[in-house]
Amino acid sequence: MLGLKSFHRPTIYALSTPLARSAIGVIRISGSQSSYIFNQLTKSHPKHRITSVRKLISPKSGILLDEALTIFFKGPHSYTGEDLLELHVHGGVAIIKNILNEIKQLHNPDDDILIRYAENGEFSHRSFLNGRFDLTELEGIREMIDAETETQRISSLTSMTGKSKQIFNQWRQELLQNIALLTTVIDFGEDHDIEEISSLFEQVNDNLKKLHTEVHGFLKRVQNAEILLNGIKVTLLGPPNAGKSSLLNTIANKDAAIVSSIAGTTRDAIDIPLDVNGYKVVVGDTAGLRDVNLADEIEVEGIKRAKAKSVESDLVLVTLPTDYSFDDNEFIQHIKHLQSLEGPQIVGILNKEDLVTSEHKNEVISKFQDVFGCPVFTISCKTGSGTNELIDELTHIFQRISNTEKLPPISISDRAKDILINDVVYGIDQFAQFKDDDDIVLATESLRQAVEGIGKITGEAIGIEEILGVVFSSFCIGK
Structure with missing residues (x-):
């Protein structure tokens, strides 16, 4: 897995609902100290995926804080892949602030109990690091949250449910198979005659023409969906x-x-x-x-x-x-x-x-x-x-x-679209150019660029940390 093991990370907490007078407020806690926090506030032990109503008591003063609905998920079977606790408390601003402060007070570095307030998108960041979701799925979740209309909600489903991930992984596999064919020619070229090499080159070229058409068709549907996100302009x-x-x-x-x-x-x-x-x-x-x-x-x-x-x-x-x-x-x-x-x-x-x-x-x-x-x-x-x-x-x-009469809209993030155009499509186009020059080495390298581009989109690329800040910076605190 990417990153450190979850028990080396501080336990994080955040309010996942707006801090305003409402029926309920949801406080989310993720990390190895989740069960400890539950025990300190309720004087009981949590059970996996069992909802229970518990009195929340201040560990220091013993004063009743609230009576809350609690849900505990044992890692890795949670949104973040870590132990995760949700406290559904009454939505009074004073109640929420008081409970958040009590959780904060449980931070004790001397006893290796590390607890802090979450940063923007940190729950989703951890779900990525723990392999629960890839970047396209998480960006789909963000788009789902931001959706203002039904068509926007539908367009986000392709990424959120993992369909975009499946498409990208399929393209990646096809590119790798064609790279393997070309690598065989490079490594063992002296064992093949010119006609065999030419035939293999043409086979790869035919495969990539089909892939090129498929990628452009996907981008066309993404472009059509953009009008749904920005709004159809009517005068x-x-x-x-x-x-x-x-x-x-x-x-x-x-x-x-x-x-x-x-x-x-x-x-x-x-x-x-x-x-x-x-x-x-x-x-x-x-x-x-x-x-x-x-x-x-x-x-x-x-x-x-x-x-x-x-x-x-x-x-x-x-x-x-x-x-x-x-x-x-x-x-x-x-x-x-x-x-x-x-x-x-x-x-x-x-x-x-x-x-x-x-x-x-x-x-x-x-x-x-x-x-x-x-x-x-x-x-x-x-x-x-x-x-x-x-x-x-x-x-x-x-x-x-919007061209949504027959096919449902699909959307991907601007980040993913830019990489798809500038790395994946560009790499396939460069292959065609180097193929025409009979330069099999550079043609192969062009396909490697396309594969690396797909890795950047899904989060499987080397040096992925530079991408993560862009992806998660726009998430809300409690997500």
């Missing part, structure tokens, strides 16, 4: 008083933007992060687009920003009122410009349908489609008509944008 675009802010509030199911009948209420581009059916969406409510000659200086700047934001979006919702005349050439030309970019998808929203007859509504829909050539949805933010259908359609669009 509401339309003339003043079209109901864009009302539409935003409808999608958000709350008052996220100021709504007024006065044209030009929204003067700037405002980003609102939302969870729409499990997808993180950043909706931009923008200033209404109209002839700049009719707008004041501030509104002109708002119109400029609205156009710029729409260009950078994944999806633009062109929102028009039912009385729109389609005579604003500047607005129409901007939408057509967006369509020519082949960047953001365009969807039409015809708002305030409750104010017109069905015949008039159909006429406007027909005109909308003739001018912009995009799908159109009719809604009423006032009555809620059509909004459920719109949300369902937006969800399908989000699936297409």
